[in-house]
Amino acid sequence: MEAMAAMPAVREARAWLERFDGETLAWQCAIAAIPAPTGNERQRADVVAGKLADVGIGAIRRDAAGNLIGRWGGDGASAGVVIAAHLDTVFPEETDLTVRQHGARHVGPGISDNARGLAGMLAIAGACRHAGLRPPAPITFVATTGEEGAGDLAGARHLFASPTFRPVAFIALDGAGIERVVHRALGSRRLRAVYRGPGGHSWAAFGVANPIHAVALAAAAVGELPLPASPRTTASVVRVGGGSGLNTIPQEAWLELDLRSESEAALDALYGAATEALARALDGANRRRAAGTVPLTLQIVPLGYRPSGITDAGHELVQSAVAATRTVGHTPDLAAASTDANVAISRGVPGIALGAGGRGGNTHLVTEWYENVDGPVGLFRALLVVCAAAGLGAA
């Protein structure tokens, strides 16, 4: 890694990132100001496409999922190394996206997650182009859609749905940071359980099965499920609702579950145990009902599915990210998160996620902030990882 960092073209790329730093930050602020709620990323994508062309990456295409795809170097149809940054934010269309500067901080919704990742990807593309960096494998730049929340990694899923899309490595640039190397894909299963029954007056109809009783039995059971500490696995009832008035047994009540694990097997087992608990709760509430009354029903509505997985800590992609972090003078931190890399890892493609330099905080809040400390250094770290994966050191 040290040797590659000393190559003239790589040094030139680093110098370009430093020179371009002010522009990168300006682009980051401009991108953050464009609404891109999950499912409606088009306006932001148009701007990113324009800037990708500005830095010299031509022949940009947009796929059916709204992903933007640009290619640099190599020949043939192989995707080579993919560097991806998601376009979408958790903020609804009507959110005030004004970016304000307070001293060294830029404050605004999505300023780090993922305006920093997008601007960083554009800068890395520019650095490759301007330094004439041409590793043996091509580099594919992708701005993805549907990464956040209910998007459920839709853009990345669409990429990998094509049987010809088999990159040698997948590197997500997500938010700020210079030390974390996310190599464990945190998977999740999310669902809503809706219990429905006849309902009625709380005095006159008392004895009919109460869907809130079923929700309670279900949520209590989920709260008592045994969970492995390693691989870390969690089960939370995150929302609950039901009822219309103070003197009414409702016709409907529901809960929403968020199940997570670093292990796909643990997650599958947990999903099975949780849905069994939901069914047992249905039976439990129905057993208490008065004779001759209509039983409750249970409907399970899937809300999200993110695959888990791991790119082994010993894998050369992770090792090169560790080495690149040290090369730029920082301490690597192997971590777990849920990013576009989850999809790659679940498809057997080595994947990691890296921060795009700088520091950030209050992610997913309107008070989200970014400080451009070591911004270009963080981007250079990512560029080293991309070039190594594309075979630059080995050439």
Added chain:
Amino acid sequence: MEAMAAMPAVREARAWLERFDGETLAWQCAIAAIPAPTGNERQRADVVAGKLADVGIGAIRRDAAGNLIGRWGGDGASAGVVIAAHLDTVFPEETDLTVRQHGARHVGPGISDNARGLAGMLAIAGACRHAGLRPPAPITFVATTGEEGAGDLAGARHLFASPTFRPVAFIALDGAGIERVVHRALGSRRLRAVYRGPGGHSWAAFGVANPIHAVALAAAAVGELPLPASPRTTASVVRVGGGSGLNTIPQEAWLELDLRSESEAALDALYGAATEALARALDGANRRRAAGTVPLTLQIVPLGYRPSGITDAGHELVQSAVAATRTVGHTPDLAAASTDANVAISRGVPGIALGAGGRGGNTHLVTEWYENVDGPVGLFRALLVVCAAAGLGAA
């Protein structure tokens, strides 16, 4: 009762009710069209006050709770026999209160409950006045506020809060009907239990106590509480809520309980058992939390308190209502309900509730309806009960 019904003044009162039937129904429709959500009954009260004056009941006063009070006959300050009808409805201010006629039915929110009771009370006042019926004890006509829902019988409570208000009998006219004699006061206790904690990210902060877990343990326990079949007693979790997003352990979750019984002792015991279950749920959820994390708290917010009680089936007030029902050719039906009479009964004053004639349905829904079948007959039944309680037969 038969003898009293045959008295010339009483026969004249009955004839007047029959002659006035069209006017009573027109007043009922006019009253239903005036908004009177619980807590904001003033506009409807003004109209009722005007009509009470129209039928010849002067010196109407309005007390601090907004109750309208008019007096007929007798002397001194005694309230004598109270006949009460509540002004308020369950319908919010913005509800469309248009009354529509479909064949024999008048359809509109509150057309029976309690526009029928109010119009009926006005008609009975008019019949007493026009027939010159002057029983030994005075008759006090009261249009009450705050009977429905969260009003918690506020108007009737205010009446009885005065130590000088000791009527010999209290008769609520509530809705339509000619057979039911409500002599058992259905009491209730309503509360909201709010569990609060630190909350946090469902992955990063997993291990903090989840207030939804406490709500679930509480609601499940309430669903399993043993309840006596006689005196009939019920416990329902009627509403539940909490949670902000799919990846967040919430900071707050809550449930609302509706506890009811015909017996004050059973209701007190149930209230004790339910609040113990709420506290046990707090402990249960806190026991599962990670070491060093902040425990949940529980706040119990009272939402309603209606006293239970009974006017014994053998009491002369109940017996005269039974006799009056038979005198007008119908079959009495001794029943339990929650009405303004609850307050009287809980203060040791004999109290019952009667329908004001006709038939009704879909109470508390915007599709509420009324059919004027035996409307004046039902009002004559109530007049017989009032006059008997005021000592007319004994004179």
